[in-house]
Amino acid sequence: MAMARASSGLAYPERFYAAAAYAGFGGGSQGSAKPAAISRFRNDVALLLYGLYQQATVGPCTIPKPKGWSPVESSKWTSWHGLGNMAQTEAMRLFVKILEEEEPAWYSRVPEFVSEPVVDVEMNNPAEQPVVSDMNSYEEQKTIPAENGVLETEDKGVVSEVLGSVGVYDKWVAPSVSGQCPKARYEHGAAIIQDKMYIFGGNHNGRYLNDLQVLDLKTFTWTKLDLKVAMESESPSSVPLAACAGHSLIAWDNKLVSIAGHTKDPSESVTVKEFDLQSSTWSFLKTYGKPPASRGGQSVTLVGSSLVMFGGEDHKRSLLNDLHILDLETMTWDEVDAVGIPPSPRSDHAAAVHAERYLLIFGGGSHATCFNDLHVLDLQSMEWSRPTVQGTIPTPRAGHAGITVGENWFIVGGGDNKSGVSETVVLNMSTLTWSIVTTVQGRVPLASEGLSLAVSSYNGEDILVSFGGYNGRYSNEVHVLKPSHKSTLPSKMDASATDSVAPLLPTTNATRDVESEFETTQDGKIREIVVDNAELDPLNAGNQETGERLIATLKAEKGNLEAALGKEQLLTLQLKQDLTEAEARNVDLTKELQSVRSQLASEQSRCFKLEVDVAELRQKLQSMETLQKEVDLLRRQKVASEQAALNAKQKQSSGGVWGWLAGSPPDQTTDA
Incomplete structure (x- = not known):
């Protein structure tokens, strides 16, 4: 059963669940909310948050409208049902956006550790899964591969694993580690310098981290470094470094370079930080030129003494496919306008460099889909191409990790908006052939994103x-794999950029004394003419020089025809690639359009409800005006009656006195 939170390939799931917990959702039965929490919002906002929460965790509304007239239940159903087929990831994004609009400071008031509900999509039944707040307090465990590839757990001390004792090839093994394990996380940065792996930053429970952890790969012991930050014109101090996730960590000149990444308070442009291993000090590097816009989920690849940055997602959630190069010796940014068709805008992809000349981009995700395409950039001609690959092509994914070993590019993990990817695959960058290294089973960290x-x-x-x-929970586990892939095949990329994307051109057989010539027929087809050199001499016995000139002429024509054929093949391949790219863009735009239509339907539902509320209020206002007029009329009648009664009384009293003075006897009344 697919889990709704498994490896979405996007950056919003953990922030959504933190926002949902803050808003009071997910604490009880399906779609329920804590009254004390949800009551802080206006009714229309609360209803919209309810609908988005249901859409994000359960999916489109399939239950019938509640029977009877219950305004609350009917309004909740209408809010959910009005979202239509909106994607779950888009519902997560809108939930967080609306909450931030209502309460901009909500994130600072979220508890450090939040219980995260995991929703079974098939059963539509949210179940509370406890989240480990600090995995360091658990007894250390190790994981070993079983025969069927399932990772099993043993207590520490039963088996002691180090790099030298990894005796099996192409199998993931979890070695025993010592020391205080880092906090579980994803979207962190990792780099190795002198047998030590450095882990910086990341995301845990929707919170960005800024710690620097070190794993000694000789002893597999964790330690945490005490950091200092060197500010401009100041001595190093213990000022906290801004936490980040989705950044890139590069080892350069025995130092660590951290570049880009998502932060709580993003800057306008990309920042570059450097960590000095000797002084344990972070410092901000000054760059020149026009820096790229701030972003996270980009790829940064070290090519010689330069960093090549591609794509990512900026702080406004706009996907990017721009290309920038940072010269580490001069610290100068250069924005590159490459020719050809670049990869579509994306984030959480993987990148690698081959032969210090070719930049490869694989996979990644947009707001609506994940990719499994491979693009190549010739760093000399700055031209994009999309080569033809062979072997078992990997499934679409985002949030995966990649590393090169010689001419082999290993890809691990990632997600496709439905589940984590369990296969570890490898691309031979010389032959452009994909193959599967191994497969894991179950919800293990190796089938994760980030x-x-x-x-x-x-x-x-x-x-x-x-x-x-x-992959539904945060991991701080370490796994190792000894690859057996060795490649001795010649490279297709050593000749030119077009050689990597075009099929091999026709070649002659040098072992025969036969010239294979070509001519173009009237219908445009190329016909082969075979000329045996042994037959030329008898025909031209009297003029050998003429025969040699004829052969040279035929060879020249053959070369021209081969060149024309190659150009036609390249043009045909380029047109096919353009068509494939256009179809892919059309599919992506269609999904984006459906998402926008869903949002529009939601807004129309809200507008309809507001119009109904306004109509009711107008009707009440008219009723109140009528009542006010009646009250005023009654008041005037009352005042007139009281005045008439007072006048009558005064008249009566006045007539009795004058009658007495005139000698008129007063009225005599007798009791009945």
Whole structure:
């Protein structure tokens, strides 16, 4: 059964559940909310939050409208049903956006650890799953691969694993570790310098982290570094460093370079920080040129002494596909306008460099879909291409991790908006052939999004090291894999950029003394003419020089025809790629349009409700005006009656006195 929170490939699930917990949802039965929490919102906002929460956790409304006239239940059903087929990730985003509009400071009031509900989509039954607030307090465990690939758990001390004792190839193994384990996280940065893996930042329970943890790969012992921050014109101090996630951590010149990433208070442009291992000090690097807009989920690849940044998502949730290069020696930014068709805007993809010349981009996600396409950028000609790949093409994914070992590019984890990806795959960058290395089963950290992947070496053998990730729960586990993939095939990318995207051109057989010539027929087809050199001499015995010139002419024509054929093949392939790219863009735009239509339907539902409320209020106002007029009339009648009664009384009293003076006897009344 697919879990709604499993590896969405986007940055919003953990923030959504923190927002839902703050708003009071998810604490009881399906869609229920704590009255004390939800009552802080206006009725229309509360109803909209309810509908978005149901859409994000359960999906589109399929239950019938409540029978009878219950205004509350009917309004809740209308709010949910009005969202139509809005994507669950889009509902999460709108939930957080509306909450931020109503209470901008809500995030600062969220408790540090929040219980996160996991919703079974098939059963439509949310179940509370406890979240480990601090996995360090648990007894250390190790995970070993079983025969069927399932990762099983043993207590620490039963098996002691280090890099040198990894005897099995192409299997993930969880070594025993010591020391205080880091807080579980994902979207962190990882880099290896001198047999030590450094972990910086990340995301835990919707909160960004700023700690720097170190794993000694010789002893597998965790330690936490005490950090200092060097501000401009100030000595290093213990000022807290801004927490971040979705950044990139690069090892350069025995230092760590952290670049970009999401922060609580984003800046306008990308910031670059450097960590000095000797002084344990972070410092902000001054850059020149026009820096890229701030972002997270980008890829940053070290090519020589430059960092190549592609794509990502800015702080306004706009997806990017721009290309920037930072020269680490001059600290100068350069925005590159490459030719060809670039990858569509995306974030949480993977990037690698081959032969210090070709930048490869794989996968990633937009707001509506995930990708499994492969794009290549020739860093010399700055031209994008989309090569033809072979083998078992990986499924779409985002939030995966990649690392290169020689000419092999290993890809681990990721998600596709439905579940985590269980296969570890490898791309031979010389032959552009995909293959599956191994597969894990169950909801293990290796089938997560936002995990990190690094490579170390032991006795001349490469070892992949994975850490963290998120697949419904946050992980702080370490896994290692010894790859067996070795490639001796020649590279397709060594000749030119077009060689990597075009099929091999026709070649002649050098072992035969035969010239294979080509001519173009009237219908445009190329016909092969085979000329045996042995037959030329008898025909031209008297003029060998003429025969040689004829052969040279035929060879020249053959070369021209081969060049024309190659251009036509390249043009045909480019047109096919353009068509495929246009179809992919059309699918993406269609999904975006459906999402916008769903939002419009939601807004129309809100407008309709507001119009009904306004009509009722107008009717009440008219009734109140009529009542006010009647009250005024009654008041005037009352005043007139009281005045008439007073006048009559005064007249009566006045007539009795004058009658007495005139000698008229007063009225005599007798009791009955």
